[in-house]
Amino acid sequence: MTDIVVMRAVTSDNQAHADRVRKMLDDNRVVGLNMISGPGSGKTTLLERTIRDNPDLRFGIIEGDVFTARDAARIEAVGAPSIQLNTEGACHLTAHMIETVLPRLDLSALDFVIVENIGNLICPSAFPLGMHKRVVLLSTPEGHDKVLKYPQAFHTSDVVLITKTDVASAVGFDLSVVVSDLKSVNPKVEPWKISAVTGEGLDRWYKWLRSLK
Amino acid sequence: MTDIVVMRAVTSDNQAHADRVRKMLDDNRVVGLNMISGPGSGKTTLLERTIRDNPDLRFGIIEGDVFTARDAARIEAVGAPSIQLNTEGACHLTAHMIETVLPRLDLSALDFVIVENIGNLICPSAFPLGMHKRVVLLSTPEGHDKVLKYPQAFHTSDVVLITKTDVASAVGFDLSVVVSDLKSVNPKVEPWKISAVTGEGLDRWYKWLRSLK
Numbered sequence: 001m002t003d004i005v006v007m008r009a010v011t012s013d014n015q016a017h018a019d020r021v022r023k024m025l026d027d028n029r030v031v032g033l034n035m036i037s038g039p040g041s042g043k044t045t046l047l048e049r050t051i052r053d054n055p056d057l058r059f060g061i062i063e064g065d066v067f068t069a070r071d072a073a074r075i076e077a078v079g080a081p082s083i084q085l086n087t088e089g090a091c092h093l094t095a096h097m098i099e100t101v102l103p104r105l106d107l108s109a110l111d112f113v114i115v116e117n118i119g120n121l122i123c124p125s126a127f128p129l130g131m132h133k134r135v136v137l138l139s140t141p142e143g144h145d146k147v148l149k150y151p152q153a154f155h156t157s158d159v160v161l162i163t164k165t166d167v168a169s170a171v172g173f174d175l176s177v178v179v180s181d182l183k184s185v186n187p188k189v190e191p192w193k194i195s196a197v198t199g200e201g202l203d204r205w206y207k208w209l210r211s212l213k
Numbered sequence: 214m215t216d217i218v219v220m221r222a223v224t225s226d227n228q229a230h231a232d233r234v235r236k237m238l239d240d241n242r243v244v245g246l247n248m249i250s251g252p253g254s255g256k257t258t259l260l261e262r263t264i265r266d267n268p269d270l271r272f273g274i275i276e277g278d279v280f281t282a283r284d285a286a287r288i289e290a291v292g293a294p295s296i297q298l299n300t301e302g303a304c305h306l307t308a309h310m311i312e313t314v315l316p317r318l319d320l321s322a323l324d325f326v327i328v329e330n331i332g333n334l335i336c337p338s339a340f341p342l343g344m345h346k347r348v349v350l351l352s353t354p355e356g357h358d359k360v361l362k363y364p365q366a367f368h369t370s371d372v373v374l375i376t377k378t379d380v381a382s383a384v385g386f387d388l389s390v391v392v393s394d395l396k397s398v399n400p401k402v403e404p405w406k407i408s409a410v411t412g413e414g415l416d417r418w419y420k421w422l423r424s425l426k
Contacts (some may be wrong), residue, residue, distance in 0.1 A: 008273060009241070013267070038251045038252040038361060039251040039334050039355050039356075039362070039363065040251065040255065040352075040355025040356040041356060041361055065362055066335060066362060066363060066364075066365075067306070067361060067362055067363075067364055068358075068361050069361070069387055070360050070361075078332060089335075089339075091333070091335040091336050117348075118335070119251065119334065119362070119363075120333060120335055121252050121332065121333075122279060122302075122304040122333055123304050123336075126302075131228070139354060141253060141352060141354035141355075141377060141380065142252050142253025142354075143252075143253040145281075145283055146252055146253060147282075148278055148281050149278055149279060149283070149332070150252065150280075150332075151280055152279075154303065159415075162353060164384070166383070167354065167383050167384060170379075170380050170383060171354070171377070171380060198367075
């Protein structure tokens with residue numbers, strides 16, 4: 001049975017809440033990730049595959065959605081503990097929400113806590129959640145022009161995953177535009193191509209996760 | 214040369230601004246549409262094709278983006294007047310923004326004003342812009358689970374366009390889920406399948422536009 005928590009967005013003192021989240025993670029030697037993307041970029045699918053392909057890594061997932069508990073149910077079906085946060089309208093998660101629900105996960109039994117933020121390329125970027133790293137996903141059907149149109153998400157991320165590369169040619173996606181635009185927005189990262197369908201690029205993603213442990 | 218207007222979001226008295234926008238449109242017998250979707254669902258591509266395929270209809274376009282003037286440039290390239298609104302961070306347009314820029318279009322020479330809202334399935338739904346009709350786009354790669362996850366956008370729309378049907382089977386999109394979910398969220402509409410690549414369903418969309426004139 002999926003644990004659903006409905007919360008309003010408390011945005012005051014966000015950094016203070018984020019600092020307390022970080023301390024909880026660090027006290028338990030847990031690595032925290034904040035995953036950001038637009039709707040339907042493949043965040044949940046990547047998490048399902050990551051959990052299945054790495055049975056020796058212990059993941060706990062916090063699923064942020066405006067409504068429904070579908071994503072947390074998908075995560076539980078692949079065997080990881082998950083919490084479903086519903087904002088019922090708010091367009092991003094806040095550190096206060098994470099601080100509130102994090103104790104529901106048994107941190108002493110986890111290697112990673114991954115927060116799947118609300119499907120929105122804009123607002124989540126402005127609210128740090130206390131995680132150690134930020135990962136942004138851009139799916140090839142969304143188009144190669146999105147880095148400059150939504151620079152905040154890309155500017156603040158440690159990893160940029162280009163998802164759904166299996167349909168890249170069908171949707172006319174040109175990776176060179178993303179590479180070029182990232183040079184101005186966030187020169188420290190390069191985009192990694194992945195496909196949860198074909199498995200392209202997953203090794204690199206898994207290797208990066210293991211490097212954080 | 215694209216006309217770029219940078220504006221902050223004034224959300225107070227949104228309905229009063231929307232009412233004044235509506236009056237400007239009605240005084241000029243112009244039909245206004247508010248297009249809403251997540252990032253990269255194909256709003257601009259549909260507008261390009263709609264303008265090209267209907268040379269007898271006179272469109273003016275207001276392009277909302279967080280940053281860049283790329284979309285307005287694309288609209289001008291197909292011969293329609295356009296205004297680029299940049300919010301520089303805000304996740305939706307407001308009626309105040311539309312009221313401010315609408316006089317830059319020659320309404321007496323137009324049949325339609327179409328506002329392409331910020332790429333965001335959440336926040337734009339809460340801010341009426343004074344348009345007559347609201348159109349929501351969902352692209353097949355975003356997934357068939359989005360109606361219940363983002364019900365506000367679908368609940369308030371007059372037309373639901375399922376875009377990029379040319380890649381529907383490649384991404385495992387099941388239209389029956391959308392049909393079923395819409396029955397609970399917005400029973401008055403059914404989704405229309407369209408593809409700006411193959412041309413599927415465009416006739417119905419154009420016929421609907423002409424019915425509003």
